[in-house]
Amino acid sequence: MGDRAVRVRLDELLQERGMTLTELSHRVEITVVNLSILKNGHAKAIRFSTLARLCEALGCQPGDLLTFE
Amino acid sequence: MPTRWIIRLEILLSVGLVLGCLGALAGLLMNAGMAFFGTPDGMGIPLRVFDVPTEGLTAGGATIDAVSAEVTVRPRGAAPLQGLLYLLMWAPGTATWLLALFTLVRALRRARSGDRALFSAATARDLRTLGWILIAGSLVSAAIGMVAEAILSSMLLTESHPFYPPSGELVGVVVAGFAALGVSEIIRRSLALLEEVEATI
Numbered sequence: 001m002g003d004r005a006v007r008v009r010l011d012e013l014l015q016e017r018g019m020t021l022t023e024l025s026h027r028v029e030i031t032v033v034n035l036s037i038l039k040n041g042h043a044k045a046i047r048f049s050t051l052a053r054l055c056e057a058l059g060c061q062p063g064d065l066l067t068f069e
Numbered sequence: 070m071p072t073r074w075i076i077r078l079e080i081l082l083s084v085g086l087v088l089g090c091l092g093a094l095a096g097l098l099m100n101a102g103m104a105f106f107g108t109p110d111g112m113g114i115p116l117r118v119f120d121v122p123t124e125g126l127t128a129g130g131a132t133i134d135a136v137s138a139e140v141t142v143r144p145r146g147a148a149p150l151q152g153l154l155y156l157l158m159w160a161p162g163t164a165t166w167l168l169a170l171f172t173l174v175r176a177l178r179r180a181r182s183g184d185r186a187l188f189s190a191a192t193a194r195d196l197r198t199l200g201w202i203l204i205a206g207s208l209v210s211a212a213i214g215m216v217a218e219a220i221l222s223s224m225l226l227t228e229s230h231p232f233y234p235p236s237g238e239l240v241g242v243v244v245a246g247f248a249a250l251g252v253s254e255i256i257r258r259s260l261a262l263l264e265e266v267e268a269t270i
Contacts, residue, residue, distance in 0.1 A: 043268060043270045045269040
């Protein structure tokens with residue numbers, strides 16, 4: 001598969017919305033530790049329910065959150 | 070405490086290991102004595118004999134077939150070659166058992182101090198080692214023992230056979246070895262699954 005991989009654009013979306021990771025953590029009820037794992041690309045998989053909650057809190061589509069590069 | 074039974078089992082097996090080592094040491098000393106000073110009374114080399122005469126042993130209406138017996142043969146005086154062959158008969162099997170016991174004790178000790186008790190990569194590794202020790206060790210020791218017994222029988226008995234079948238416990242030990250390999254593989258695959266689940270957010 002080479003070096004290309006799915007990347008979570010959480011950092012950019014948070015910056016665009018002026019939101020902190022702690023604030024997002026409270027909104028989606030996911031620990032900061034797990035959000036950091038997601039943000040830094042260390043997560044192996046993401047549940048649809050987690051993705052839905054993130055999209056709802058950030059007001060975006062799954063495609064805005066995930067990129068393949 | 071979930072690890073209490075592990076601690077108890079570890080203590081029990083550790084005592085067994087120490088007693089086994091002492092027994093093996095005593096056997097070695099006896100073997101050395103046999104080789105260099107002669108065999109003392111009450112001790113000797115256990116050998117299997119077949120076709121033992123059994124006339125007059127049965128009650129009326131019954132017959133005896135397939136007779137085999139174990140005799141204890143005591144060589145006169147120092148017997149270095151017999152001592153060495155007797156050592157080859159029992160030492161490889163004993164070493165296999167002691168090594169297997171040691172691996173088990175080590176696995177339990179690691180499990181006691183680990184976060185996931187027996188469900189860990191270290192246990193899977195130890196079980197794989199244990200499996201191979203049981204399989205390879207028992208097969209090799211049985212082969213060496215068979216050859217040594219055949220040579221000893223030809224030296225010490227008037228009737229001997231070129232092939233002495235291994236004892237029935239060999240099959241059990243080999244099966245136990247494969248079972249250990251199987252459990253090791255189950256733990257290894259389960260851990261990989263658990264890792265995936267835990268890494269899912």
